[in-house]
Amino acid sequence: MVQNTEKYTVITGASSGIGYETVKAFAERGSSLILVARRKDRLETLRQEILALHPMLDIMVKAADLAVPQNVLQLYESIKSYPLRTWVNNAGFVNYGSVGNQDLEKISRMLHLNVEALTVFSSLFVRDFKDTEGTQLINISSCGGYTIVSNAVTYCAAKFYVSAFTEGLAWELKTANAKMQAKVLAPAATKTEFGKIANDVTEYDYDRLFGTYHTSTQMAAFLLELYDSDKTVGFVDRETFSFHLYEPQVQYAGSSRHNQKM
Amino acid sequence: MVQNTEKYTVITGASSGIGYETVKAFAERGSSLILVARRKDRLETLRQEILALHPMLDIMVKAADLAVPQNVLQLYESIKSYPLRTWVNNAGFVNYGSVGNQDLEKISRMLHLNVEALTVFSSLFVRDFKDTEGTQLINISSCGGYTIVSNAVTYCAAKFYVSAFTEGLAWELKTANAKMQAKVLAPAATKTEFGKIANDVTEYDYDRLFGTYHTSTQMAAFLLELYDSDKTVGFVDRETFSFHLYEPQVQYAGSSRHNQKM
Numbered sequence: 001m002v003q004n005t006e007k008y009t010v011i012t013g014a015s016s017g018i019g020y021e022t023v024k025a026f027a028e029r030g031s032s033l034i035l036v037a038r039r040k041d042r043l044e045t046l047r048q049e050i051l052a053l054h055p056m057l058d059i060m061v062k063a064a065d066l067a068v069p070q071n072v073l074q075l076y077e078s079i080k081s082y083p084l085r086t087w088v089n090n091a092g093f094v095n096y097g098s099v100g101n102q103d104l105e106k107i108s109r110m111l112h113l114n115v116e117a118l119t120v121f122s123s124l125f126v127r128d129f130k131d132t133e134g135t136q137l138i139n140i141s142s143c144g145g146y147t148i149v150s151n152a153v154t155y156c157a158a159k160f161y162v163s164a165f166t167e168g169l170a171w172e173l174k175t176a177n178a179k180m181q182a183k184v185l186a187p188a189a190t191k192t193e194f195g196k197i198a199n200d201v202t203e204y205d206y207d208r209l210f211g212t213y214h215t216s217t218q219m220a221a222f223l224l225e226l227y228d229s230d231k232t233v234g235f236v237d238r239e240t241f242s243f244h245l246y247e248p249q250v251q252y253a254g255s256s257r258h259n260q261k262m
Numbered sequence: 263m264v265q266n267t268e269k270y271t272v273i274t275g276a277s278s279g280i281g282y283e284t285v286k287a288f289a290e291r292g293s294s295l296i297l298v299a300r301r302k303d304r305l306e307t308l309r310q311e312i313l314a315l316h317p318m319l320d321i322m323v324k325a326a327d328l329a330v331p332q333n334v335l336q337l338y339e340s341i342k343s344y345p346l347r348t349w350v351n352n353a354g355f356v357n358y359g360s361v362g363n364q365d366l367e368k369i370s371r372m373l374h375l376n377v378e379a380l381t382v383f384s385s386l387f388v389r390d391f392k393d394t395e396g397t398q399l400i401n402i403s404s405c406g407g408y409t410i411v412s413n414a415v416t417y418c419a420a421k422f423y424v425s426a427f428t429e430g431l432a433w434e435l436k437t438a439n440a441k442m443q444a445k446v447l448a449p450a451a452t453k454t455e456f457g458k459i460a461n462d463v464t465e466y467d468y469d470r471l472f473g474t475y476h477t478s479t480q481m482a483a484f485l486l487e488l489y490d491s492d493k494t495v496g497f498v499d500r501e502t503f504s505f506h507l508y509e510p511q512v513q514y515a516g517s518s519r520h521n522q523k524m
Contacts, residue, residue: 069370073366098434098438099384099385099388099427099430099431099434100385100388100389100392101389102385104335104382104385104386107381107382107385108331108378108382111373111377111378111381115373115377115423116370116373119369119373119416119419120366120369120370122361123361123362123364123366123369123416124366126361126362127362127363130362146513147512147513147514147515148426148429148430148433148512148513148514148515149515149521150433150434150437150514150515150516150521151521153426153427153430153431153433153434154381154385154427156426156430157381157423157424157426157427157430158423160422160423160425160426160512161377161419161420161422161423162419163422164410164415164418164419164422165361165415165416165419167410168361168410168415168416168418168419169361169415171410171412171415172360172361172412172415175412176360238515250409250410250422251408251409251410252409252410252412253409253410253411253412253500254412259411259412259413
């Protein structure tokens, strides 16, 4: 499926990891792009790389720290007038450690980024684009958003939020016959800068610490499989590392007589 | 089980609803109390009511808006030197409406209160009291924290967070042989001020809009059943309205060989 170069894909957390490879994958498909991350220099380098290969695309760079709530609203205001087609909420980080020992300033930043920024961007994109043909919202959760992993309880809980929010939104859009699709990608261990940030270290050996993992390039390819499908969930099985496309996994009480009557 | 009057139970959202009735139930059991809510006058009235019946208890009143992150840390600092025994994170509100139409300022407040304040209080209470005999943390989720309910997707996602966080913490404490127990209460429709706040209205008819519901007094009694048991989850079935005590419900990959090795 070739995209229209006049339509834009927004990718947060675009400066590295799954976000970075997803940018390149959408560029290959001929989509113009809006790259969002904190590190402007990295985004500029990525922009030049893409333009060298695909000079007909428009590649916009937006540097912002999305863990600061007002930046999220400002950023959306600055791009909402563009013909957006796809929005990938990929920005996020993990924190390892027991609940009683975790750094609460880091946890607050994680909740603001992984939960609040994703919620605000999703809500605004749905508000303005839900009736535009071909639009998709893809939120990055984790297999830890379906199964709690030890030593990462708060991170997993935040990803349970992302899974439930996105699956619930997918139901809501379908029920309303909206044109937008909402989907959730749930990676397992992926070799990115995630491990370093999670553990507050400068070196991190995925081979030693995980043994099995995907590369960011593999995950970006899975994301495109999800994009091309009509399924709601793209899920990496954390025991076998195989990738599957599923209907929503979370229980949904759409038509219960015990819902509030309106 | 009679509590020691020299030990304290902290209850957030104590000025009305399930919190208010839980305060009275713990006072009946002879526990001193720290009452937290925004409305100081209501807390003072409740304090006088309790002291009239139980003059030997110490009842402290702490007025604070827990949707403001710095208030959460300040409040904890002001009470952490007391001999705390039980902490009930009950403060929270619901928002009804579709994701594309929701008031994002209200949603941010909801995430700060229902998710972030609960996380910070839980983490600090665990940090300081996890090795104190008889301590319990009870977080109020919802049956919407296990099943997504239509027209309340963001609220349910926040409650999925609470369920996963608290169940994961319960596993973590058990695995570490800590003395504290963490538990999650999941009410269905309960007649409180919830409905008015959820819908931004001044009158709200539970009989017409729900038909079936529990009273706050019933829910406080269920909370004490959970408190007295060794189970982790106290759950109201939203179809039958029966109350059940369960082991953790969420999948947990405690000993997977695919966890990060540390």
